[in-house]
Amino acid sequence: MVGCSVEAELFMQPARRAMLTSANVEAIQKTIHRVKVSGDEYFYKTALKTCDTPTLSAYLNKAPLQSMADEVNRYLAWLDAREKPKKIIFRLTKITWNGIAPKGWTDGTKIKLFVNGSGDSRNDTDTGNARTGESTEAGGIRSVTLENTKQIDDVPLVYQVWNVWLGDKELINKRVTFTPEKFLDQTTHFDGLGGEFTIEVGGVLPKPGLPSWREKPR
Numbered sequence: 001m002v003g004c005s006v007e008a009e010l011f012m013q014p015a016r017r018a019m020l021t022s023a024n025v026e027a028i029q030k031t032i033h034r035v036k037v038s039g040d041e042y043f044y045k046t047a048l049k050t051c052d053t054p055t056l057s058a059y060l061n062k063a064p065l066q067s068m069a070d071e072v073n074r075y076l077a078w079l080d081a082r083e084k085p086k087k088i089i090f091r092l093t094k095i096t097w098n099g100i101a102p103k104g105w106t107d108g109t110k111i112k113l114f115v116n117g118s119g120d121s122r123n124d125t126d127t128g129n130a131r132t133g134e135s136t137e138a139g140g141i142r143s144v145t146l147e148n149t150k151q152i153d154d155v156p157l158v159y160q161v162w163n164v165w166l167g168d169k170e171l172i173n174k175r176v177t178f179t180p181e182k183f184l185d186q187t188t189h190f191d192g193l194g195g196e197f198t199i200e201v202g203g204v205l206p207k208p209g210l211p212s213w214r215e216k217p218r
Contacts, residue, residue, distance in 0.1 A: 039064050040066070040213070041213045044067070046058070048210060052079075053079055067216040068214075071210055082151050083150060085148035085150055087145060087147050087203050089145045089203055091202070092140055092197060092199060093140050093200050095129075095134065095196075095198075096133075097134070099195050103130045103131045107164070107165055108165060110162040111161055112158075112160040113159055114160075115146060115158075116155045117156075123142070151180040151181050152181060153180075155180065158173065159176070159197055159199075160174075172193060172195075174197075181204060183201045
């Protein structure tokens with residue numbers, strides 16, 4: 001097909017084009033475009049097999065039509081950004097209680113959140129939460145901010161619930177180790193006693209899509 005395109009383009013040079021009819025020119029132009037479409041789709045589908053920087057860059061350098069250049073550039077920007085440290089915020093936004101006895105009039109409930117060893121300043125002060133139904137709070141029941149963290153690095157998150165009265169008693173100690181990207185995709189986690197808690201993440205650049213190849217309108 002490439003050889004066919006080269007031959008066709010030679011006929012479009014001024015010295016030869018003068019000998020062609022309009023029908024000849026149209027046929028040659030269609031052949032050239034058909035070959036370019038095939039090449040553009042080939043380089044894009046090759047890049048989709050690995051979705052890495054070398055193959056995506058190869059598409060931008062070699063694909064004749066650049067039909068998917070915008071999508072490829074966005075994906076390359078994401079690949080670059082996910083390797084750079086950034087500020088990432090982890091928020092405990094909802095607790096669905098199930099499996100723990102409701103708080104009695106003599107009890108206090110302390111909720112703790114630690115991410116990569118850092119904790120929420122409210123971990124040791126709040127003793128509310130009735131441990132029934134759902135608990136939510138604007139801005140997060142607990143939140144932890146990590147500075148200079150890559151969104152591709154594993155970070156351990158520890159969610160704890162304590163019963164507080166004369167002596168603290170740990171009721172839940174659930175550890176989840178994900179990358180921030182995985183926390184972004186999977187927000188609901190199980191506490192091991194039949195309940196659930198929701199972790200939302202801010203500061204993570206979401207993965208852009210690489211759709212099927214399509215020809216850019218001419």
